[in-house]
Amino acid sequence: MAEPAWANLLYTPNETCFECDTKTKYIDFALRRRLCLGCRKDLIRFKPKDKRTGLGFNKNLFDLVPYTETGGSYSGRSGSYQSYWRPDLEAMQIKVDRLQQKSREEYNDFLKTRTLEVADILDSAKDLQSWHINKKRVKDVADERRRDDRYNDIVERLVAAGYRRDEITRRLFSDEKGVEGVTRLTDEAWANIELKLKEILDFNRAERIKGRRRVHTMSHIMPSCDRSCLFRSSSSRANFSPPDNASSVLRQHPTSLIYRSSLT
Ligand SMILES: [Zn+2]
Known part of the structure; x- marks a missing residue:
């Protein structure tokens, strides 16, 4: 694989499947392609366990084409973990047929050279896979730090605007797209x-003030009930029924007065 092709595989900002242009981050280093799940299922073929069958290909072909171990589909039939890119097998079949017709010597030389090439591709694929995983891990950590920096900047701006630090939480802004980001604010x-x-x-x-007022009001209506009881009641307001004497209590303690007394 030539260097520009590797660069395109590894660094292209256009992360699309080499076959169908579907967006995908997945790179198969053994097959040297960026491939979406759909194309992997359509075009990857497991090497059959039964050596007598060759998926319609000459079974010697499986030593001449790199394989991946990440899977695809093989029409529901069981196979080994080695799976091949069908177009690679087809292209190699054509090449082998041509060489066999041309010269036995040339064909044997090709078998030797190509077998070594495939072994080399598979070795380097493992190294590249590790490098790629590590590169992604480093990027994830850096992105997380950038997201934290952006959020902290937002917090500082809100504090400067008069909000208390303890009333600002990340969860409150979870639906706001502009908060989480890896770019500087x-x-x-x-x-x-x-x-x-x-x-x-x-x-x-x-809402917090309303909640405090509600608890304060209920503590006047039900003085025998402790605070945990009040919180339990207020958390399930749909099922809450006031006590039988609530109306008389409310007459003695008008809600508006109780609300006013809690506004401190
Ligand atoms: Zn695809």
């Missing part, structure tokens, strides 16, 4: 998300 990007994030924090703060 620019002023322009901040301007796009600032209003929405403040709305979320304001809403969350208002």
Whole structure:
């Protein structure tokens, strides 16, 4: 495989299947192709365990074509873990047929050279696979750090705007696409998300105040009930029924007064 072809395989920003242009990150280094799942299923063939069959190919061909061990499909029949790219087998079949017709000596020389080449391809595929996994791991760690930097920048901007650090949590912004990202937060990007994030924090703060008021009110209505009981009741409001004497208690302790007293 020539260097430009390797570069295209490893570094192209256009991460698409070599066969059908479907987006895929998957690279099969033994087959030297970027392949989507659909094409792998369509075009990868397991080497049959039964040596008498050769998937319609000369069985010697399996030593002349690199194989992968990542699988595909073989029409539901069991095979070995070695699986081949069918177009490679087809191309090699044509080449072998031509050489056999041409000269026995030339054919035998080709068998020797090609067998060594295939062994070399399979060896380097293992090295490349390890290198690729490691490269991806390093990138994932770096991306995670960049995401944290961006989020921390957002937190600092919100704190500067008057919000308390302890009321800002990542979970609150989980649906906001502009929060999680690996790029540095620019002023322009901040301007796009600032209003929405403040709305979320304001809403969350208002809900917390409402919750505190509710607990405060219930503690006046049911003075014998401890706080854990109140929280249990408020967490299942749909099933909550006020006590029988609630209306008389409420007459003695108007809700508005209780609310006002809790606003401190
Ligand atoms: Zn494909």
